[in-house]
Amino acid sequence: MGDMIKGNDAIAEAAVRAGVQLYAGYPITPSTEVMEYLSWRMPELGRTFIQAESELAGINMVLGFAFCGKRALTASSGPGISLKQEGISYISKYRLPCVVLNVVRYGNGLGSLRSGQSDYFRDTRGGGNGDYRCIVLAPSSVQESVDLMYLAFDLAERYRIVTEVMSESALGQMMEPCEFPPMQELTVQDWALDGKYTHERRVAFMENYVTTAHENNARYEEIKEKEQRYEAVGLEDAEYVFVSYGIPGRVTHGVVNELRARGEKVGLIRPITLWPFPEKAFEQVNPNVKGFITVELNDYGQMVDDVALSVKKKLRTDIPVYCLPYVFEMVKRKDVFRDFEKIRQGQWKEVY
Amino acid sequence: MKELVFAGFGGQGILTAGVVLSQIVLYKGWKATWLPSYGPSMRGGTANCTVKYDEKYIYIPGMEEPDLLLAMNMPSFQKFQGVVKPGGTIITNSDLVDSKGAREDVTIVEVPCLSIAEELKNPRGANIIMVGAIARVMEDFTMQEAIDGMNDMFRKKGKEKFEAQNTIALERGYRLLDK
Numbered sequence: 098m099g100d101m102i103k104g105n106d107a108i109a110e111a112a113v114r115a116g117v118q119l120y121a122g123y124p125i126t127p128s129t130e131v132m133e134y135l136s137w138r139m140p141e142l143g144r145t146f147i148q149a150e151s152e153l154a155g156i157n158m159v160l161g162f163a164f165c166g167k168r169a170l171t172a173s174s175g176p177g178i179s180l181k182q183e184g185i186s187y188i189s190k191y192r193l194p195c196v197v198l199n200v201v202r203y204g205n206g207l208g209s210l211r212s213g214q215s216d217y218f219r220d221t222r223g224g225g226n227g228d229y230r231c232i233v234l235a236p237s238s239v240q241e242s243v244d245l246m247y248l249a250f251d252l253a254e255r256y257r258i259v260t261e262v263m264s265e266s267a268l269g270q271m272m273e274p275c276e277f278p279p280m281q282e283l284t285v286q287d288w289a290l291d292g293k294y295t296h297e298r299r300v301a302f303m304e305n306y307v308t309t310a311h312e313n314n315a316r317y318e319e320i321k322e323k324e325q326r327y328e329a330v331g332l333e334d335a336e337y338v339f340v341s342y343g344i345p346g347r348v349t350h351g352v353v354n355e356l357r358a359r360g361e362k363v364g365l366i367r368p369i370t371l372w373p374f375p376e377k378a379f380e381q382v383n384p385n386v387k388g389f390i391t392v393e394l395n396d397y398g399q400m401v402d403d404v405a406l407s408v409k410k411k412l413r414t415d416i417p418v419y420c421l422p423y424v425f426e427m428v429k430r431k432d433v434f435r436d437f438e439k440i441r442q443g444q445w446k447e448v449y
Numbered sequence: 450m451k452e453l454v455f456a457g458f459g460g461q462g463i464l465t466a467g468v469v470l471s472q473i474v475l476y477k478g479w480k481a482t483w484l485p486s487y488g489p490s491m492r493g494g495t496a497n498c499t500v501k502y503d504e505k506y507i508y509i510p511g512m513e514e515p516d517l518l519l520a521m522n523m524p525s526f527q528k529f530q531g532v533v534k535p536g537g538t539i540i541t542n543s544d545l546v547d548s549k550g551a552r553e554d555v556t557i558v559e560v561p562c563l564s565i566a567e568e569l570k571n572p573r574g575a576n577i578i579m580v581g582a583i584a585r586v587m588e589d590f591t592m593q594e595a596i597d598g599m600n601d602m603f604r605k606k607g608k609e610k611f612e613a614q615n616t617i618a619l620e621r622g623y624r625l626l627d628k
Contacts, residue, residue: 100605101471101483271510272468272483274475344510351508427484427511 105130128200156184166289186225194253212266327375335364417447457521462576476598581622
C-alpha cells in the first residue's frame with residue numbers, strides 16, 4: 098500500500114500515468130488541486146499544461162488536442178462543467194475522445210463548496226444540446242479514483258466518446274493510501290488530423306445525419322452491453338436493495354454489511370458506471386424483493402429515476418422505489434439506519 | 450475501527466497532525482482515512498480533520514462518534530466535546546483550553562503542549578507532541594512504531610532535517626502519559 102494522498106492529487110497522477118498529454122482548464126474549488134498538481138507534473142514530463150482564460154477556452158483546447166489524436170483532460174466542478182457543455186457537445190459531435198473530471202460540489206447556480214451529487218441528471222444525460230451520451234464513472238475511494246481515471250482514457254479512445262470521471266468534493270479532499278498503475282506509453286490515434294489531408298475532408302452541415310445517428314446508436318448500444326460496471330452485495334436473498342454510488346455508496350455499503358451481520362436481508366448495488374447505468378445488476382435481485390432504496394447526496398433524488406426504470410425493465414414489477422436524499426456533505430450511518438426503519442414501518446413515501 | 454478528531458486554529462498544525470497519525474497507522478500495515486473539514490472558513494476560526502483507522506477497509510470516512518478528540522483551542526473544545534463517544538477521551542492543549550465543566554463521561558487528558566514545545570525550543574512541535582500523546586492513549590502503537598512511522602513520512606517529503614527534533618517531541622508526548 099502506498100502513502101496517504103489526497104484524492105485530487107491521486108487522480109491527477111493517475112491521468113499522467115494513463116498518458117495524458119494535455120491538460121487545459123480553469124480552477125474552481127473543490128477541483129483546484131488537480132490543476133495545481135498538473136501545473137508542475139506535466140512540464141516535468143515535457144507535456145502541456147495550460148491554465149486557460151476560461152472554462153470555454155479550456156474545453157475548446159481539449160477539442161483541438163483531441164483532433165490531433167492525443168489524450169487530453171479537463172477538470173472542473175459543477176458550475177465550470179456547465180460552462181464546458183458547448184465544447185463537450187462539439188467533441189461528441191465529432192466523435193472525439195477526451196476525459197472530463199467533475200469534482201462535484203453541491204447546489205444550483207454557483208452552488209456551495211460542500212460535497213454533493215447534484216450533477217447526476219446533467220452528466221448522465223449528456224449535458225449539452227443534442228443527442229449524445231458520455232460514459233460516466235463514479236469512484237468511491239481514492240484508489241478507485243485512480244483506477245477509474247486510468248480506465249477512462251482507454252474507454253474514451255475505444256469508443257471515441259467523452260468519458261467523465263465523477264468525483265465529489267469529499268473524495269477530492271480526503272486522503273487515503275493508494276497504489277498507482279504503471280506509466281503508459283504516449284500514443285497518437287491513427288485517425289488524427291496531421292495537417293497533410295491524410296484523411297477524407299468533412300465539412301460541417303454536409304454529413305449524412307441519418308447515417309451518423311444510426312452509427313451512434315449502435316455504438317451506444319455496444320457500450321451499454323459491454324461496459325456496465327457495479328459492485329453488488331447480497332442481492333440473491335435481499336428483501337430490500339439499496340442503490341447508491343460514490344462516497345454515499347461506500348457509506349451505504351458499510352450500513353448494508355452491518356445490517357447483514359445482524360441477519361437482516363438487505364442488499365446493495367453500487368453503480369460504478371452511472372452511464373451506462375448498471376441495469377444488469379438488477380437481473381440478480383431476489384424476485385421477491387420488497388423494495389429498492391436509493392441513498393443520494395442531493396435535494397430530492399436523481400438516480401432514483403434510473404433505478405425505477407431498471408426495475409421496470411429487469412424485474413417487470415411494481416414494487417416501491419424509495420429515495421433517501423441527504424442534501425450535502427457526508428451521509429451519516431445513523432441517519433440511514435433511522436430512515437430505513439421508517440421505510441419498513443411504512444412511514445416513508447415511495448418515489449415510484 | 451477507531452475514530453479521531455483533530456481540531457484547533459488554522460496554523461496549529463492540526464491537519465498535519467492527522468496526516469502524521471494516519472501515516473503511523475499505514476506504517477503498521479493498517480488502513481486509514483483522513484477527511485478535512487472543508488468549505489468557507491474564517492481566518493482565526495477552527496480547522497479540523499477526522500481520521501479513522503482499522504485493520505480492514507473503512508467504509509465510512511466521515512465524522513460519526515469519535516473515540517478521541519484533540520482540542521487545541523477553546524472553540525474546538527466547545528464545538529466538539531459533545532460528539533465524543535461516551536467513555537472516550539479528550540486531549541486538550543491545556544495552555545489554551547480550560548476544561549472545567551466538561552462532560553463527566555469522558556476522560557480528559559490535559560497536555561500543556563505549547564509550554565513543552567517552548568521548553569524543547571521547538572515552538573512548532575506542539576502538534577507532534579500531541580501526536581505522541583494520542584499514539585499513547587490509543588494503545589495501538591508502541592513509541593518506536595510511532596516514531597518510525599512519523600520519520601518515514603517526513604523522510605519521503607524530503608524533510609528529514611527535522612527528524613531529531615520531531616523524534617524528541619513525539620517521545621515527550623508519548624512518555625507524558627506513561628503510567
